[in-house]
Amino acid sequence: MCAVSVPQGQQPTSGTGSMRAAVFERPGLISLQERPIPTCGPTDAIVRVTMTTICGTDVHILRGEYPVAPGRIIGHEPVGVIQEIGSAVTGYEVGDRVLVGAITPCGTCFFCQHGTGAQCSGHADEWEMIGGWRLGNSADGVQADFFRVPYAQANLAKIPDGLSDEQCVLLADIASTGISAAESADVQIGDSVAVFAQGPIGLCATAGARLKGASLIIGIDAIEKRLNISREMGANEVIDFTQEDPVAAIKRLTGGRGVDVAIEALGLQQTFEWCLEATRPGGVVSSLGVYGGKLEIPVEPFIYGIGDKDIKTTLCPGGKARMHTLMSLVSTGRLDLSKLISHRFKLDDIEDAYELFSNQRDGVVKVAIIP
Numbered sequence: 001m002c003a004v005s006v007p008q009g010q011q012p013t014s015g016t017g018s019m020r021a022a023v024f025e026r027p028g029l030i031s032l033q034e035r036p037i038p039t040c041g042p043t044d045a046i047v048r049v050t051m052t053t054i055c056g057t058d059v060h061i062l063r064g065e066y067p068v069a070p071g072r073i074i075g076h077e078p079v080g081v082i083q084e085i086g087s088a089v090t091g092y093e094v095g096d097r098v099l100v101g102a103i104t105p106c107g108t109c110f111f112c113q114h115g116t117g118a119q120c121s122g123h124a125d126e127w128e129m130i131g132g133w134r135l136g137n138s139a140d141g142v143q144a145d146f147f148r149v150p151y152a153q154a155n156l157a158k159i160p161d162g163l164s165d166e167q168c169v170l171l172a173d174i175a176s177t178g179i180s181a182a183e184s185a186d187v188q189i190g191d192s193v194a195v196f197a198q199g200p201i202g203l204c205a206t207a208g209a210r211l212k213g214a215s216l217i218i219g220i221d222a223i224e225k226r227l228n229i230s231r232e233m234g235a236n237e238v239i240d241f242t243q244e245d246p247v248a249a250i251k252r253l254t255g256g257r258g259v260d261v262a263i264e265a266l267g268l269q270q271t272f273e274w275c276l277e278a279t280r281p282g283g284v285v286s287s288l289g290v291y292g293g294k295l296e297i298p299v300e301p302f303i304y305g306i307g308d309k310d311i312k313t314t315l316c317p318g319g320k321a322r323m324h325t326l327m328s329l330v331s332t333g334r335l336d337l338s339k340l341i342s343h344r345f346k347l348d349d350i351e352d353a354y355e356l357f358s359n360q361r362d363g364v365v366k367v368a369i370i371p
């Protein structure tokens with residue numbers, strides 16, 4: 001993965017000492033290593049991480065299913081404290097608690113100015129897809145003691161008093177991503193919404209459907225614990241797809257019509273097809289999954305392309321305004337993700353955390369990593 005250039009951030013103003021960091025070495029190996037503390041350029045900030053987590057995308061990186069450069073520090077979901085601020089960044093102080101989104105848009109490029117900050121090209125001459133995903137992808141990430149925030153003015157979201165690290169850490173990616181599925185589908189008050197499957201992102205999509213005012217929300221998974229959390233996050237019906245055909249069940253629950261919106265939150269051909277089949281003519285398939293290999297659009301469930309079905313895709317919205325919006329949902333009690341953190345690890349034990357999370361052992365949903 002080639003780096004997205006950050007021309008204004010190239011002049012180091014500091015950066016001494018070393019830190020611990022989880023580094024992608026090669027497919028199959030992420031290890032904790034000693035690395036230099038990053039240097040702070042004029043438009044950057046250096047944040048001391050107080051909590052992070054592991055994402056399903058990090059597992060794709062570990063398995064070699066999503067390419068990042070060997071030697072890259074990974075991780076893209078940070079809560080921390082400002083350690084140093086670039087000379088061009090205003091309105092913050094060292095010691096401020098901040099949440100930084102997984103996506104760090106520059107705020108000024110073509111894509112940012114057109115409302116698609118996740119596809120940000122920064123100041124690079126050439127744009128590339130999903131260029132806004134820098135942390136733990138095209139730049140060093142946050143599973144470390146410290147990380148560098150690019151375009152800090154656009155990306156440091158101060159955490160209001162009263163919100164804990166655990167209440168905020170899942171907002172950086174899974175909440176922003178999951179909720180965005182319901183927003184992209186433009187879920188209307190009273191809509192019916194099915195969410196395939198109920199992993200961390202799917203559970204947040206279920207919460208998003210409730211926030212958008214859906215009436216019937218159907219959570220689909222095969223793990224009882226996840227179906228139980230699904231009900232707590234807003235589902236009023238759950239389907240175990242190993243026990244019954246989910247499309248038939250959805251048709252039964254919607255008077256034979258199909259749902260207004262089906263959300264794909266897994267990234268498999270099968271769940272994508274189920275979404276198409278379960279959506280009524282004129283409905284929306286809102287796709288979040290990262291599909292490995294080839295994805296085919298089967299023509300019959302797509303009603304031969306003339307059924308007025310929309311397929312929407314969304315990459316996690318980032319930037320500080322998005323993070324403030326999500327934190328306001330938490331602080332007003334409209335969104336509670338505390339049930340999703342099932343395990344806690346010290347940074348020193350992050351390799352164990354990867355082992356547990358990537359093999360889905362011990363009923364894990366999300367892990368908190370504490371440096």
Ligand SMILES: [Zn+2]
Pocket residue numbers: 055056057058076102173174
């Ligand atoms: Zn992620």
Ligand SMILES: [Zn+2]
Pocket residue numbers: 105106107108109110111112113117120121122
């Ligand atoms: Zn941009």
